[in-house]
Amino acid sequence: MTGDANVSGKISIRNVSKIFNENKDNEVVALKNVHLDIEPGELVSLVGPSGCGKSTLLRLVAGLETATDGELLLDETPIQGPHYDRGLVFQDPSLFPWLTVYGNVASGLKARKLYDKKSNTVEEYIKMIGLEGFEKSYPHQLSGGMAQRVSLARSFANQPKVLLLDEPFGALDAFTRMNMQDELLKIWTEREITALLVTHDIDEAIYLSDRIVIMTPRPGKIEEIIEVKTSRPRARNNEDFLHLRVRILETLNFAKRADDLSYYL
Numbered sequence: 001m002t003g004d005a006n007v008s009g010k011i012s013i014r015n016v017s018k019i020f021n022e023n024k025d026n027e028v029v030a031l032k033n034v035h036l037d038i039e040p041g042e043l044v045s046l047v048g049p050s051g052c053g054k055s056t057l058l059r060l061v062a063g064l065e066t067a068t069d070g071e072l073l074l075d076e077t078p079i080q081g082p083h084y085d086r087g088l089v090f091q092d093p094s095l096f097p098w099l100t101v102y103g104n105v106a107s108g109l110k111a112r113k114l115y116d117k118k119s120n121t122v123e124e125y126i127k128m129i130g131l132e133g134f135e136k137s138y139p140h141q142l143s144g145g146m147a148q149r150v151s152l153a154r155s156f157a158n159q160p161k162v163l164l165l166d167e168p169f170g171a172l173d174a175f176t177r178m179n180m181q182d183e184l185l186k187i188w189t190e191r192e193i194t195a196l197l198v199t200h201d202i203d204e205a206i207y208l209s210d211r212i213v214i215m216t217p218r219p220g221k222i223e224e225i226i227e228v229k230t231s232r233p234r235a236r237n238n239e240d241f242l243h244l245r246v247r248i249l250e251t252l253n254f255a256k257r258a259d260d261l262s263y264y265l
């Protein structure tokens with residue numbers, strides 16, 4: 001989806017390093033010299049073992065952390081903090097429990113004083129994620145998959161340029177997860193939005209991504225970037241798919257430290 005129609009949503013990550021607890025005895029080099037350009041409308045996944053800095057990189061793009069070194073830009077403008085132009089979806093849908101589905105989806109617009117009851121914006125997003133009829137339900141009345149749909153709709157209602165997803169379907173059962181992957185692809189295609197997805201699920205990355213960024217830890221860095229050229233919709237069991245899976249696992253295994261049993265995803 002790197003179409004010319006899309007003029008914004010370019011993410012530039014330039015030689016970014018992030019050190020936590022710098023100069024203390026518990027110093028962690030979470031990211032070292034990470035360099036990555038993500039084109040408008042592209043869907044890029046970050047995969048790699050726990051602790052390789054995936055969430056840190058996503059949080060830097062979100063503006064929730066600042067880089068120790070290097071630069072992060074959105075459409076050539078430095079990222080200086082969180083903003084509605086970058087929507088966030090986490091594993092935990094973190095809906096407001098006291099608001100209905102409608103209220104949750106409308107919450108961003110209301111906070112920004114952009115909410116207009118007469119326009120059908122909120123209804124449109126509820127429809128987009130297939131939750132018509134559940135407008136008046138509260139979060140505790142929803143399944144995990146439905147709650148995550150609401151979280152997606154809430155992000156989309158703000159019409160961000162970029163969607164940042166940190167293991168968004170990690171807590172869902174396998175069937176719901178596949179369903180949500182299709183849902184994400186559908187709305188990503190409709191909205192031509194740039195998406196950066198953290199996942200520990202290699203199949204999910206292959207199924208969804210234009211490119212897969214493989215990261216390795218200590219220090220967190222990019223090991224390899226794989227382009228997925230198979231056209232969508234992708235079959236989950238064809239030869240290309242299996243090929244890519246083996247290649248990614250080999251890259252991760254090759255980079256593995258022999259003394260680290262917790263390495264596997």
Ligand SMILES: Nc1ncnc2c1ncn2[C@@H]1O[C@H](COP(=O)(O)OP(=O)(O)O)[C@@H](O)[C@H]1O
Nearest residue numbers: 020021028030049050051052053054055056057
């Ligand atoms: N706020 C923090 N303070 C100290 N260390 C952190 C902090 N956040 C992350 N780290 C460390 O940075 C490394 C990368 O973490 P993270 O980005 O969460 O990895 P991943 O998402 O790939 O599992 C880990 O070693 C983690 O313990």
Ligand SMILES: [Mg+2]
Nearest residue numbers: 054055056198
């Ligand atoms: Mg993480």
